[in-house]
Amino acid sequence: GFQVFKETVNLDEQYPELVEQAKLILKKCRGLPLALVTIGGFLASQPKTAFEWRKLNEHISAELEMNPELELIKAVLLKSYDGLPYYLKACFLYLAIFPEDYMILRRRLVRRWIAEGYSSEVRGRSVEEVLDSYFMELIGRSIILPSQQSIHSRKGIDSCHVHDLIREIAISKAMEENLVFTLEEGCSLNNQGTVRHLAISSNWNGDQCEFENILDLSRLRSLTVFGNWRQFYISDKMRLLRVLDLEGEWELVDHHLKHIGKLVHLRYLSLRGHASVFHVPNSLGNLRQLQTLDISGTSIMKLPRTIIKLVKMQRILASGIGTEYTGLYDPDVPALLRLPLCSALCCVACCAPGIFTEELYLEDDAQFNRRDVCTAFCCNILPYYAAGGQNPGGVEVPSGIWKLKALHTLRTVDISAGKAVLQDIKRLTRLCKLGLLGINKRNSQELCSTIACLSGLESLSLDSRRETGLSGCLDGVSSPPENLQSLKLIGNLVKLPEWIQGLKNLVKLKLEWSRISEHDAAIQVLGNLPNLATLRLLDDSFAGEEVGFSFRQEAFPCLKVLQLDWIGNLKSVGFEEGAAPKLELLQYIGWINDFRVGLFSGLACLPSLKEFMLYREHWVKTEFVEHLRGQLAENINGPVLKSWQ
Structure with missing residues (x-):
């Protein structure tokens, strides 16, 4: 592709300073023949200076819009968009939320589409199955490109990215329809529009006044943060918010979530990847519309009692960092989890707060205050171990979880503290995906009975990392789920x-x-x-x-x-x-x-x-x-x- 591009623009060895810019332009074309030829032909007639080529790279959206020599590319790409059936257009424009070259996980995208109401059940197929088919249809039309195929996915494709030029079309159309706005360095601060989806780039450094004046927060349907967290990002003005996606690995800690219970229309909440989050507030019980709660990769060990009020909940995704790191002194584990040495720190922080400053920098850039430390230890770590928990990495769920009759995905639940939770899970007859850890001889009989009762299970993960592991714990399964498609067995x-x-x-x-x-x-x-x-x-x-x-x-x-x-x-x-x-x-x-x-x-x-x-x-x-x-x-x-x- 690079050789063809060099020949098209007559780029020879006299212009070594243009090679880097040429490769960036080639990357945006991503092998699209029309783009290679048209942009190459345009640059062939332009001055061969790094400034001119860099200008095209940085402002390609405006050039496609205004430059008559590049109109053909935009016209053809718009034809691709115009040719989409109505049900795919909204799904396509939604992709404008994600940054350039961002790898978008299929499951994350589909769950967000579900929360946005982009489809409904069709002839016995679930909403997730329908939207999975939409994802594959966009792949088939080359509107989105599959990332490297994964050996971990039953569907073969578990992530995608968007061709740079097609992404420019998505951004352009989404802005026309006041659909998506991205807060980023240098963006206009006088929008005042009724945008439905707000994305905050990691390079935006505005203040609360700018944030609240830039657009009408009361009309937002989704908020996606890609880093550089500010506490004012969660506002009680976001009365209609359906999707709050905070997935990432930046400085989110417990006290940043104190207003989460005000977002009463929320359907999708993701805290995935934030190892410095230890606790979900009780106000989570206010989110009566919540369908998906993703706390995978956090340090949350216990869900609040109030979660049993969320009767529309469909997915609880909780596989903590302890699943990957079994040593409590592993430097990759947040400092507060490294017991028992840190227990003294936590107790002193709780009982003698005057010893500490208001903010504690315990690891990396995570900014804990005294309340965070106290909450993490007194409401999370200490009760877990006191109740007999021995397998950090899963999550303890409250009794009464059986009331969440709509649940079809529940993982990973720690059952090491007792077998009563299995009696609750046994009553969740719509479960399709289940993950359990902390399995031992004491709860194995109830476990086998539970598995036999959940005849609709399609995915099952069983994890026991103690010395005896799973040995002798699974022999009592009399009739395994007939439609089981995925099975993970971790342990001896x-x-x-x-x-x-x-x-x-x-x-x-x-x-x-x-x-x-x-x-x-x-x-x-x-x-x-x-x-x-x-x-x-x-x-x-x-x-x-x-x-x-x-x-x-x-x-x-x-x-x-x-x-x-x-x-x-x-x-x-x-x-x-x-x-x-x-x-x-x-x-x-x-x-x-x-x-x-x-x-x-x-x-x-x-x-x-x-x-x-x-x-x-x-x-x-x-x-x-x-x-x-x-x-x-x-x-x-x-x-x-x-x-x-």
């Missing part, structure tokens, strides 16, 4: 539960720290699952002095993705002729001593293989890599060897 198993062989609709399976000792028997069971498409075997999922996997003829008929990460003592992975005929991606991460010639065999027998992903190729001996390349070269499908780190 020793052997696969027998009921797994009956999961005829299982598409995705993840095993982690399972330490399964019967290698051949387990692989044979998994190989007979007729619809298994993704198999992820991670972190000592198999154990023994020598671990070997033999993929036999006709086994794994639908497998597309195989991930083998950090399996200790792995000696061999072999594929017979006719095994895994649809396997497209094979990913391997191992210890340095595991990279031996002959570790993998039969790669030439995989007729659909496209990629072999190898972690840190520079770690690996040349002989190992060459042996892999030799096998891949014999494969008629021409798979490639890729590495990452």
Whole structure:
């Protein structure tokens, strides 16, 4: 693409200062032939100076609008927009909220569309299924572009981005219709419009007066903050706000949320990624319209009692940082979680506040005040451990959660403090996705009964990281959910539960720290699952002095993705002729001593293989890599060897 562009604009070696600008312009074109030719032809007639080319880069939206030589691009792109059916136009314009080159997660986008009311149930299909199809239709029309396909997604595409020039069309049309406004450095401060969606860029540094005067906050339907938090961003003037999306990793702390209960029309609330948030206020119970609460990646251990009032709630997403970091002294864990040393700090902050200044900088840029510290410890950390909680990373839910009859996604719930919560969950008969951690022998019988009762489950995650793990805890499942499509088992198993062989609709399976000792028997069971498409075997999922996997003829008929990460003592992975005929991606991460010639065999027998992903190729001996390349070269499908780190 760069060579074609150079030839179009007659760019030769005399203009090295233009190469950087040319690459930026090429990036905006993203391979769109019409844009390459038209913009290239336009620049060919312009002075070859970095200033002129930088001006086009920085003001391409205005140039498309005003420059007659570039009108053709805008006309064609507008035709693409005009040709969209009515139900896709609103979904497309909504993308103007997100910054340039921003990777937009499919689930985040679809959940926001749901909150905005962009669709309804159609002939038995849920709203989420309908809007998922809208997302895929925009992909099919090349209006949005899929990001790198993920091995973690059952749908294959879990994120997207917007072509830069198409994004300019979205921004232009959204502004015409007073739909989206972005607060950013240098933006006009005299809008005073009735904008429905406000996005705040990380580079905007205005004050509260500017914020409240720039537009009519009472008409806002959504607020999205991309960093540089200010407490006045949440205003009681936002009476009609439906979506509050604060997802990110910036300086949000507990006291910033004290007015959240005033947003009574809120349907979507995301605090995802804020490890310095420990507590959701009781006023959350005022949000009677709330459908989605996303507190994944926060330090919240317990949901307020008032949440049982939110009878329209459909999704509670809570997988805390403890899920990833098991050591309380890990520097990546917020300081307040590193017990017991920080418990003294918290107690003193609560009982002798005069010792501290009003603001405490305990880690990075997180700005806690005394009340934050007291709330985090007295309302969150201390009650959790006092009640017998032992698995930080999930969230404790109050008794009475069964009243949220509309719930279809609930994860990840910590059940280590008692089994009463399982009796509540058993009554949530509309649940499709469930995640539990803190499983042990004491609650295992109630757990198995709960799983058998939730016949509509499509996704199930079970996590127990104590020494005994899941061993012996899952054998009592008499009849697993018939439509189960995704299963994650994290923790010591020793052997696969027998009921797994009956999961005829299982598409995705993840095993982690399972330490399964019967290698051949387990692989044979998994190989007979007729619809298994993704198999992820991670972190000592198999154990023994020598671990070997033999993929036999006709086994794994639908497998597309195989991930083998950090399996200790792995000696061999072999594929017979006719095994895994649809396997497209094979990913391997191992210890340095595991990279031996002959570790993998039969790669030439995989007729659909496209990629072999190898972690840190520079770690690996040349002989190992060459042996892999030799096998891949014999494969008629021409798979490639890729590495990452």
